Amino acid sequence: MKKLFCIFALLAVFAAGVNAQPAASQAEQYYSQGKFSAALNLYEDELKTAPNNPYVYYNIGNCYFKMGSMGLAVANYYRAFKLAPRDADIRHNLNLALENAGEHLVPRGMPEVLHKLFFLLSYSELKGVAMVCLGIFSLLLCVWLIQRRWAKAVWIGLLAFVISGAWLYLRRGQEMQSLAVVATPTAELRSGPGTNFPASANLTHGHLVILQDSRNNWNEVVVKSQGIQGWIKSESIEKI
């Protein structure tokens, strides 16, 4: 009985692998033919089986970009960027989509090389780096405590641990930030959670907002590039 179960399990995995490849190539074919909507459907199906694959988010973002849905394109590029931040294509497309919306991936005044360095590793990788630094530092410190030797190495290990820890802390702040993007062509920013409050600003699709609070299908947001705060309808934004 166990043998049979194993055989079926193997067959299922094999079949899934066989089907996934034609679906991806079919999606690419649709994309190259300009049938972006059809390609999008296939990529979204692929996402159900690989929810943490940055390339699928990237491809979905491409479809939305070509279909003119700049907000949803930005949202998906951003998801891909968070998973694979050092991928040049993802960075390029996200940058382009944000620029179309009047936003910037690299904050003004920050050298791009520094931004690239900051996002050299994914958050998961960065946690590993911090852990390794911590381990090295801990062991060196133990040696010093016991043997009173390698004092310089202990200092270097401490520096590495502090740097990686600070890097991780800053990235964690980014990761924990509740980001969203304006998904509808235009959205009104109001001073309260309802249409009875006056509209303070009009936002076009693709603008990044930071979620602050939510109430009755309204979200309090801060527009990242402008710094203005207000309430926006939940259906107008796509959480990243």
Next chain:
Amino acid sequence: MRIRNFLLTLVLFVSALAAHAQITMTASVDKTNLSLDDELTLTVQITGASGNVLMPQLPSLPAFNVYSREVSSMNINGQTSTVFRYVMLPRFPTKATIGEIRFTYNGRVYTTQPIQVNIYRRVPAGRGPGGAVQQATASSGGNYDSSVSAARSAGNIPQELSATDALAENNREKSFFMTAAVNNTSPYVNQQVELIVRFYYSRPFAGQPPYTPPTVTNIFMEPLKLNTEGSQILKGKMFRYIEQRYALSGVQAGKATIGPAMVQFQPGNNDIFSAFDRLFGGMAAEPEQLVKSNSITLNIQPTPAAGRPASFYGAVGNKYTIQAQADRTRVEAGESINLTITVKGSGNLKPTADLKIPQIPGFRVYDVASDSITLPTGNGTQTTKTFKTVLVPTASGTYTIPALAWSYFNPSAKRYVTLTTNPITVEVTPSTKVDSGVSFTGGGQNPGVRRLTNDIRYVKTDPYPGDIGWLVSVGSLQVLAWILLILPIVCGLGMRLGAGSLRAKAPLLAAKNQLKKAVIEEQVADAVEEFLLKRFHINMGSLQLRDGLEQLKQKGVHPDTLKAFSTLWQRLDAARFAPENLAAADGRALAEQALAILKRLDTEGRL
């Protein structure tokens, strides 16, 4: 006498022959193609007949009603010419023939050639009345025709403008009055409305009176054509009128007003003095008068928001058509293509917004320039609006200028209609010019590299290689982080509490173990010697007791302890060289005594 009579008769005969020979009769019409709305003027001219000239005999004219006859005569170079003018109204569409017109003079009958006239329901486009002027274009005192005895009823007045008739009826008691009427009082924004302003008169007036057009608010107004003239019978009284038509379109939803139009004129007179006056080229004039038309208020409606397409630019009307045309479809990269989109239809397109041309992949699209021409037609206006733009292909390849949408609101059907242009395929070959093309990115590029556009990168087809696996694995071990954090603390505490002292305690522990097992003095002595060696690096075997005590003293051992140690060591030293037969109980007591002293040494002494 006979001869004289003969000559006289001959002269008279010759004169009669000459007179007979000079009579000519012609008949002509002002148009040969006319519609039921038109009137036909038949002119019969008889030249050479003198004296009382009888009316010519018209043939049977079943297709016409003759409602006006006018006779005039003039003498040019001693020859009399009599003109009979008949104004006729067509009765039904047909191919009518005006047969021979007969004229009898001095017993002789003169006839004219038959005339063919085509009567249509409406004059077909391009088949005008052979250059004949349908209606006079200028009004003057001389245009007043007092001989008109009959008139058509509301001849060329559109059905929807019956308001004009009603207004005219109300003013029929006056000799001069003005009316203004529109065909729709609740139009949509930009929907075309026709305004007709008429100046009615039943008496002549002098000169060309100044006309002031109506002032309008919230309306775009444009004259349709030059003023025209007509006649109308109001309760048996014949009126002539001068008409001016305008095309109106509401600018914004809400109220719109059309102010009065005005004519300032000097009335003429029909009395005998004025006739005498006219004989000498003048006119008996009255004081100047001013007549005004009525004011009109329109209720401009907004076009419905429901179902309004994005391609709606404000056009309201019907029968629109759209066409896109490129001046060339084979170009080199960097060369320009002129794209012209033409919209035609009835209505006014002047106030509508320009067509927005989206970004076309592969092209640089420049701003749109528009132009519109409005021309009057039989029943309204025909507007042609052209949108022109320049497209510059940025790279070689086959491109398609996509179908462009343009929508209008049909007020009759109360719905939006969307028209689309035909897609245009353009073949773009690589540029053969060294410095062709357009740079879309500023400077800073390498020479020889010209960036054309900035598009997203292609979809990814390879599987994601994944993160650095071992780093992710290490990073996911949360417990390890705690262990690594705690480890130095443990080490620190351990070293503080034990690790150093454990090492120092090792000799005592070893001695303790040895002393536990010791039953003879020699074993006790070995354990003490080994302890001193390990703990204080003092080899008692090679030192005098005094030297050993000195070194212990230097290690900080208390003098009392030194004294006890000295006693113990002397005893052990004695036993080593003069062994005693100790009981087991004594051996154990010595061992315990030694252990106590060693503990004191261990505690007090420094490393």
